[in-house]
Amino acid sequence: MQPSSSNTGFFQQQPIIRNQFHDDVSLQRITKLFLPSSVLDQTSSEISQLADDVLSQQVFDWITDAEHSQPYLRGGGRDAFGKPTNELVVTEGWRRLQDLGFQKGVIAVNYDSDYGPFNRLAQFIRCHLWEGSCANTLCPAAMQDGAARLLQRHLSRKSGLSPIERKVFQNAYDHLTSRDPAKAWTSGQWMTERTGGSDVSQTETVATYDPYPDPSAAPLADVDEKTPLGPWSVSGFKWFSSATDSQMTILLAKTDPSKGVSAFLAPMRRHNPSLVSATGVAGGSELNGITIQRLKHKFGTQSLPTAELELKNMRAWLIGEEGKGIYEISTILTITRVHTTVSSVGYLGRSLGVAKGFAAVREVGVGRGRRLPLSSHPLHMRTLANLTIDYHGLMLLVYYTVFLLGLSEKLPTAANARTETAPPHPLTPPARLVGPLLRALSSLHKSYVAHTAVPLIYTAMQSLGGVGYLLNEESQHINIARLFRDACVSAIWEGTTDVLAGDTIRAIKHPRDGEDVLKGLTWVVETGLDFVGGGDGGKAGWVAGVRRAWGEVKGRLEREAQGELLPDARAVVFRVAEVLLAVLYMVDAAVRPGAEIEEMCRRYLVEKAFAQDAKGVGKKDVAMDQAIVYGAGKVPGQGAAGVKL
Template structure:
């Protein structure tokens, strides 16, 4: 029998990722002014259609980068070749205003919401092009806050440009071999040349950067030591590094050599995913750079970059899950089973599994956009002190919680297609591989859990979060008859969080506490949404109430509570037993 004969499988067809999304349109309706939503919604619908047609087609031309270190005659050239698809995706994102929307601030503090809404629609088809664009966003923010006059005049406007032929992208170079996430052991050094140029105080930088994403960028922000190594992270400064010299040249000028600023590509990283993204090991030899901010305050000065990229990372996890869920949902509407008589969408046990994935997507989306909303308010200086405190706590939580929860749900979406889900053509496999990096990039869950402890060590910050939680719960009086038990459980879990984070915090507590606060924050945002839907008599009000109920009862929240309780009573014997299980019991022969 020929393949075109006999039974023919009906292909699933994904709908517009904005208009068909179960979360985003309704979330935006709640958190944006009506006039703003009226203006941007047609643009989001248009862009959503572009994502599944034009942008997805561009992705077919994406391929891994290729490094040519030496030419035919043995001369070092370090030519990095990226695919046409990668370049096109980057240009599309820049033209669409990513990251430009954030700094044009047409919609003031809501510009962050608008820009990230567009990013959510595209990120699953972006092939990780938002990695360099997120670092470009962070670099723009650092220069906006503390850059020199020359950096603001010549670099900032190119970082936020919508014109791909003029726009810069930026990398971020922190990681080195001795320390990984511990930058206190940074070996790269910077030497002041005793003068300034148009971009500010002029230095030579020498060192080795072990993970350098966006190696095809125009500039990078990098940490380098400007004081004694014994001072650890207190003697690090932040620098703007041009990848080629001269950086400020006319469009008609020839492109300088990749070696023109003493940057040598040792090798490209061979990664499990993010194959299109050029990540490299770099040697810096008398590399010219310019100081950003004050000397020996590099860790403090690079913090805005980390805060922004961590929110981008959280959105990447949520956006990857959005795409996988959309595929599984579309497949259920065309695939027939039981002798070809019943669609998967009419099989209760199958739909129940999709509902679990849908529930997690809703929780993560509301959590992430809760942080995005606060970020916009802080950047536009309209946030209260309480909101600033909440954002400080939420930033590591959003990144870690979304990364930890999204990938497992993506795997569940894959299995919802059966054997068809395991095929590369549907793109779920690539999305999972790419999103696995979100569990590591910009800090593992463990690293971010320790950062959460630093954030909550200031009791005022945790108090701000608790005060907001109390106000949300106080507004829920009209829902008490429907979800009174769940609200009561949420209140008790907030009380447990307060106890869990009391000093001294038990050694095994940081990670369980982060997961608990992730569930609590998501639950509060889902409750806030359900209150709004009920008050505004929205068509989905009953669904939103049910989503909150299930988040409290069936999302994994209860297991997170038990993990915190175990961590509270864990003794030194538990810690010793863990070590023995992992590394074995040492015995003398």
């Protein structure tokens, strides 16, 4: 026997993380379930290349740089002589990752592609793959996406904008949807103040209409000197503002106490001809009436600059009508909430990929000198199989919501029917129910998925043992701890779990629209159960169990007033989510049947008490667990688990 040393003895073989577009069994099923074959054929090559690129060593080095060199205020916010400078510095790695996202079109693809109602699916599959490697650059990108959609909606109208407003909005939209890093913008979304997070009714930021005497001589925005600054002067304090390095922002402010809040577009910077550079060049840019008070020190998302901002005479443009800010910002919120849930399942998918790679190369003792790779260990594979089943359920709910978002923006017409060479998803709702369904699911799916994903990511982290708890910056590709830390915020921003559960109840009990919302949810459940049918004894029991559970929760929603439901909102909304997941699971298994998906569906229904675990039903051996985790016929071989030097 030879003693080990720091450089000799056993060294664990590094896990291999494979191209997730091909290796992630759930993502493969999702793409084939929701995307027509014509769209999949057009996009597969580009998406596959993205899945390779996000796992490159260069990208992992940029992640490490973004984590190590976190954003800061130069000089603590002052120059050498004590004058306020307000200069935010972000890392090179952050900028490079952001540029790569622009180039890969993770936002632009929704605006410069022609896949009809499937644009959003083609986009968010990219985001899913990018999330684990983007070092939080998808946060400002999400707000970029929401701002682009909001401006697109206003620009599509033939009236309502003055010529100068149309020019300003169009200029911003063109930048927000560009793939050119030299031209592309991100956007902030400033709502949160000290008076509350999601509750903006007590907003203390004030906007005053104060147009320049000669609009043609108005100062220019620095980001594009062809567009003037707006006629509104905005002052106040924003408590939690991400994307501080963006080129523009959408924010809320009050114009009149009796009108509620209004929405505004403002450039982040403005041109100041009186500034002088260090080399004596006259003219330069400064923040547009913004003072960065301090940067937030957060548990996660540390590479993302998040700040407290004081606004004094920030010049801005009104979006829509005064007092309609909640309506306007809801367009952005629907999109950013979907981005948040895609990030949750993106983190989870990457974490599961790492866990699968580790299980393939790590051996453990199983008694009497025998050793097994974790990929053949019955307990370990049962844990990963259960994790995979929960992951796939969340994926089904997230991507059904993405599907609805795409339908809401581009309902199928004769013009885009050419993209639909495959039958539509069995749960494609009638046009009249798309809006009400999205109204409910935008809150419901974010409340449920973002909360549920966090402990699942922790399970994947735990599956690596002690090494899973390390930050592993020297082996960034297996750094689940970073993913877990960053994923925790998803259940907080864009509305906490409780806030969005309450919002879902309000949508269902709304005196004007609530009836249609509940009709939409009922349509999904009943149509899905009718599609599944349940001809054989086992599936008939599944259908009956889900229908019974839906009847119970629907009865509460119909019977009880909003105030009665509110204390139990989380439990009620989570049960609705579980019913929807059960229906989506059964539809998935019916559309593309197979032993693995049927067993996953069965186990999910048993876990959530929709069905009983009848003796002798289902396959619970290690081979089935391996097939669920890795895919049928793709269980990794039992090679050497390490090297000895």
